Amino acid sequence: MPEPATAPGAPAERREGRLKVTGSARYAAEHPSPGRLQAWPVPAAVARGRVTRIDTAAALDLPGVVTVLTPDDAPRLAESDDATLAVLQDARVPHRGWFVALVVAESLEAARDGAAAVHVAYAAEEHDVTLTETHPAGYVPEQANGGYPAVREQGDPEAAFASSETRVDVRYRVPPLHNHPMEPHTTTAHWEDGRLTVHTSSQGSGVVRAVLAQLFELDEERITVHAEHVGGGFGSKGTPRPDVVLAVMAALRTGRPVTVALPRRFLPAVVGHRAPTLHRLRLGAAPDGRLTSLLHEVTTHTSHVKEFVEQAATPARVMYAAASSRTAHRVVPLDVPTPSWMRAPGEAPGMYALESAMDELAAELGMDPVDLRVANEPETEPDSGKPFSSRHLVECLREGARRFDWDRRDPRPRTWAEGDLLIGTGVAAATYPVMMWPSKASARALPDGTFLVRINAADIGTGSRTVLAQIAADVLEVPLERVRIEVGSTELPAASLAGGSSGTASWGWPVHEACTRLAALLGDRSGPLPGQGLATEADTAGRADADSPYARHAFGAHFAEVAVDTVTGETRVRRLLGVYAAGRILNARTARSQFVGGMVMGLGMALTEGSTVDAAFGDFTESDLASYHVPAHADVPDIEAHWVDEDDPHLNPMGSKGIGEIGIVGTAAAIGNAAHHATGVRFRELPLTPDRILTGLTGR
Amino acid sequence: MGSHSHGHHSDVTLRVNGKPRTLTVDHRRVLLDVLRDDLDLPGAKKGCDHGQCGACTVLVDGRRVNSCLLLAVCLDGCDITTVEGLAGDGEEPHPLQRAFLERDGFQCGYCTPGQICSALGAVAEAEAGHPSHVTDPALPSGRPVPLDRDEIRERLSGNLCRCGAYPRIVEAVEDVIR
Ligand code: FES
Ligand code: FES
Numbered sequence: 001m002p003e004p005a006t007a008p009g010a011p012a013e014r015r016e017g018r019l020k021v022t023g024s025a026r027y028a029a030e031h032p033s034p035g036r037l038q039a040w041p042v043p044a045a046v047a048r049g050r051v052t053r054i055d056t057a058a059a060l061d062l063p064g065v066v067t068v069l070t071p072d073d074a075p076r077l078a079e080s081d082d083a084t085l086a087v088l089q090d091a092r093v094p095h096r097g098w099f100v101a102l103v104v105a106e107s108l109e110a111a112r113d114g115a116a117a118v119h120v121a122y123a124a125e126e127h128d129v130t131l132t133e134t135h136p137a138g139y140v141p142e143q144a145n146g147g148y149p150a151v152r153e154q155g156d157p158e159a160a161f162a163s164s165e166t167r168v169d170v171r172y173r174v175p176p177l178h179n180h181p182m183e184p185h186t187t188t189a190h191w192e193d194g195r196l197t198v199h200t201s202s203q204g205s206g207v208v209r210a211v212l213a214q215l216f217e218l219d220e221e222r223i224t225v226h227a228e229h230v231g232g233g234f235g236s237k238g239t240p241r242p243d244v245v246l247a248v249m250a251a252l253r254t255g256r257p258v259t260v261a262l263p264r265r266f267l268p269a270v271v272g273h274r275a276p277t278l279h280r281l282r283l284g285a286a287p288d289g290r291l292t293s294l295l296h297e298v299t300t301h302t303s304h305v306k307e308f309v310e311q312a313a314t315p316a317r318v319m320y321a322a323a324s325s326r327t328a329h330r331v332v333p334l335d336v337p338t339p340s341w342m343r344a345p346g347e348a349p350g351m352y353a354l355e356s357a358m359d360e361l362a363a364e365l366g367m368d369p370v371d372l373r374v375a376n377e378p379e380t381e382p383d384s385g386k387p388f389s390s391r392h393l394v395e396c397l398r399e400g401a402r403r404f405d406w407d408r409r410d411p412r413p414r415t416w417a418e419g420d421l422l423i424g425t426g427v428a429a430a431t432y433p434v435m436m437w438p439s440k441a442s443a444r445a446l447p448d449g450t451f452l453v454r455i456n457a458a459d460i461g462t463g464s465r466t467v468l469a470q471i472a473a474d475v476l477e478v479p480l481e482r483v484r485i486e487v488g489s490t491e492l493p494a495a496s497l498a499g500g501s502s503g504t505a506s507w508g509w510p511v512h513e514a515c516t517r518l519a520a521l522l523g524d525r526s527g528p529l530p531g532q533g534l535a536t537e538a539d540t541a542g543r544a545d546a547d548s549p550y551a552r553h554a555f556g557a558h559f560a561e562v563a564v565d566t567v568t569g570e571t572r573v574r575r576l577l578g579v580y581a582a583g584r585i586l587n588a589r590t591a592r593s594q595f596v597g598g599m600v601m602g603l604g605m606a607l608t609e610g611s612t613v614d615a616a617f618g619d620f621t622e623s624d625l626a627s628y629h630v631p632a633h634a635d636v637p638d639i640e641a642h643w644v645d646e647d648d649p650h651l652n653p654m655g656s657k658g659i660g661e662i663g664i665v666g667t668a669a670a671i672g673n674a675a676h677h678a679t680g681v682r683f684r685e686l687p688l689t690p691d692r693i694l695t696g697l698t699g700r
Numbered sequence: 701m702g703s704h705s706h707g708h709h710s711d712v713t714l715r716v717n718g719k720p721r722t723l724t725v726d727h728r729r730v731l732l733d734v735l736r737d738d739l740d741l742p743g744a745k746k747g748c749d750h751g752q753c754g755a756c757t758v759l760v761d762g763r764r765v766n767s768c769l770l771l772a773v774c775l776d777g778c779d780i781t782t783v784e785g786l787a788g789d790g791e792e793p794h795p796l797q798r799a800f801l802e803r804d805g806f807q808c809g810y811c812t813p814g815q816i817c818s819a820l821g822a823v824a825e826a827e828a829g830h831p832s833h834v835t836d837p838a839l840p841s842g843r844p845v846p847l848d849r850d851e852i853r854e855r856l857s858g859n860l861c862r863c864g865a866y867p868r869i870v871e872a873v874e875d876v877i878r
Pocket of ligand 1: 745746748750751752753754756757767769
């Protein structure tokens with residue numbers, strides 16, 4: 001029988017935990033590498049234009065500076081699908097912060113001094129970085145991120161809205177947001193005997209290898225990419241970023257190992273950001289609360305380097321039954337850095353707007369916001385008409401309400417004060433799609449009674465090593481300690497990247513299958529194993545990515561209590577609670593950490609995180625951790641995460657849905673709705689900083 | 701112990717995790733880079749290099765510092781403890797490291813060495829009677845400050861965790877001060 005710690009859902013301790021708490025886990029810059037050089041990039045100092053001349057003489061004169069790569073002489077790259085990686089290839093400056101040179105030196109100090117000594121002359125051009133709903137350059141893209149159609153329409157939403165008895169027509173704004181994983185994007189590259197070895201901080205070393213093979217026109221066999229320990233990513237390390245390309249170029253040029261560790265304040269311009277979104281929400285409802293029309297229209301920006309469209313209107317295609325609906329995206333290309341994935345792209349800003357508007361509708365109707373959501377529970381997925389593989393949103397709302405003592409709430413706003421503080425509570429729903437990609441895994445039984453599972457999964461802090469080992473031990477019916485697991489290297493069987501909350505499902509499936517085969521092989525034989533043991537493999541191609549006849553999503557509900565200080569304008573979260581229905585939870589300990597971590601980021605999105613594209617200079621004003629305030633200890637109260645059991649046979653052999661992103665979805669809406677309940681004022685632009693609160697409270 | 705200087709470099713001796721280490725450092729070099737790159741002690745992390753994140757926190761003469769803000773040349777003769785030195789000689793991790801494991805006080809682990817060193821520094825400060833922003837002003841001065849959750853949160857606020865492990869970190873710290 002399996003040990004208790006092996007059983008699915010058991011709170012097994014993180015396998016690499018001991019390495020991490022003792023400082024022995026090595027991240028991308030930390031592998032001993034004799035003769036290694038350090039590099040420092042030079043970011044463009046204009047928002048649009050061309051480099052006309054780069055003078056590197058002064059830099060090259062500095063002691064320790066080895067070389068300077070510029071667009072004039074950097075190694076040429078072949079085309080890739082990602083134009084943000086075409087660094088140092090031409091003189092064009094598409095946005096401020098785009099790298100125009102790289103200084104490589106014997107030490108970090110010399111590289112940094114060298115970068116300051118590089119003189120760059122520009123021919124600057126007029127730039128435009130300001131997003132408006134009516135910007136003339138705006139267009140309807142073919143698709144939004146994730147391959148979703150830009151526009152979907154059912155029935156006659158405009159007419160249905162116009163004739164609805166109760167109407168809400170509101171605009172919400174979410175500013176640009178930055179991922180800021182604690183480990184900045186870092187790569188160490190080394191060429192040796194025609195082979196390239198890369199240690200990088202990435203959510204998927206397989207993708208890094210494929211892109212490098214493309215850019216440098218190499219066989220993948222000649223490239224090894226390791227990403228054993230990764231200091232967070234939150235989407236910004238999903239595909240390679242310029243640090244990878246620069247490190248490989250510099251290593252090629254110098255013949256020595258080179259580390260490119262991007263300085264923190266350079267990140268916002270080059271690693272992607274959550275694009276700002278302007279939302280218009282129109283909700284029409286009958287007196288019983290049933291939606292008659294739902295229109296969610298989103299305007300967002302992208303860069304001139306490549307198109308990325310934050311799919312913020314897509315959650316409205318999943319959430320509520322409305323006879324008529326329109327969900328649409330419009331994008332404006334500007335001279336801004338290229339946006340990309342940040343934890344729950346689409347859902348995070350989209351559900352902030354939708355769930356805030358639902359709260360406004362509940363108030364208009366005089367209905368409880370939980371009941372309003374329950375009243376709009378659809379039979380099938382509204383947009384596709386597909387049946388849900390499982391959907392327990394109502395259970396999450398009810399369970400959350402029970403745990404939060406929601407029933408004791410006085411629904412009238414601004415009825416609860418403690419001295420200068422106004423207190424309020426709010427609720428919002430959450431959703432996140434189930435995503436899975438094909439992957440391979442191998443499993444081996446060794447003569448000493450242990451097992452080795454190998455798969456190029458990434459562990460960016462999610463605990464994937466741990467949960468995959470649990471899956472293996474569970475299938476093999478052996479104690480967890482007897483399973484060893486290797487992840488995080490292209491030397492291992494190829495697997496998909498850690499993104500879209502897809503990891504456990506995508507990797508667990510082939511692990512489950514390889515172990516199932518191995519258990520069968522072992523069951524069929526007797527006597528000792530051969531020296532090299534017995535091995536099996538599995539590959540889920542064609543199955544993990546097959547179309548499902550079901551609509552598959554995780555759901556959840558967030559409840560928040562806030563205190564708004566009427567004197568200082570500060571809003572603080574006092575309680576935060578999430579309940580999720582996300583398939584089978586495979587490790588209670590690490591799952592809770594992911595849910596809570598998502599909620600903390602949602603708290604930041606609600607209260608403190610916001611970036612500004614400076615109109616005059618064209619870059620992000622809040623580019624470092626002093627100016628861009630991610631939540632700190634003092635901002636974060638005790639947070640509760642719970643889940644309801646969900647048995648869904650339409651997913652994968654484990655019955656799991658992703659859990660890495662849903663925690664951030666709707667959290668900011670719950671907090672914003674609580675701020676309204678506290679103050680009686682609607683705040684429709686994030687974050688809820690004191691200036692906005694005071695302006696709202698005083699009406700000035 | 702005098703440091704010998706030659707041009708832009710000087711010799712310094714640091715006692716790192718109990719062992720004297722003599723090296724020649726560039727005057728611009730900060731302790732963090734010395735630890736990570738010269739002494740192969742990558743436990744202290746670089747999150748920002750600007751004193752904004754706390755990932756580089758180590759103990760210098762028992763006090764917590766952001767090692768990215770300290771020039772190594774100024775530390776001749778100092779005692780430096782990094783996360784690698786907390787367990788002592790034994791195999792067993794420090795009780796706070798153990799508590800982080802049990803509570804799952806981390807995810808990616810990149811802020812973790814800083815959180816742990818910072819927490820040990822904070823506990824010592826409270827023990828020595830240093831008040832914080834949230835300390836009750838009525839408490840007698842100079843006496844140990846009891847660390848409730850708000851005190852722990854306040855005192856650890858210089859250590860960012862983008863994975864949002866804060867509630868579990870606070871529990872881990874509570875485990876070792878009880
Ligand atoms: S690296 Fe020193 S405070 Fe961030
Ligand atoms: S554990 Fe990842 S930043 Fe704290």
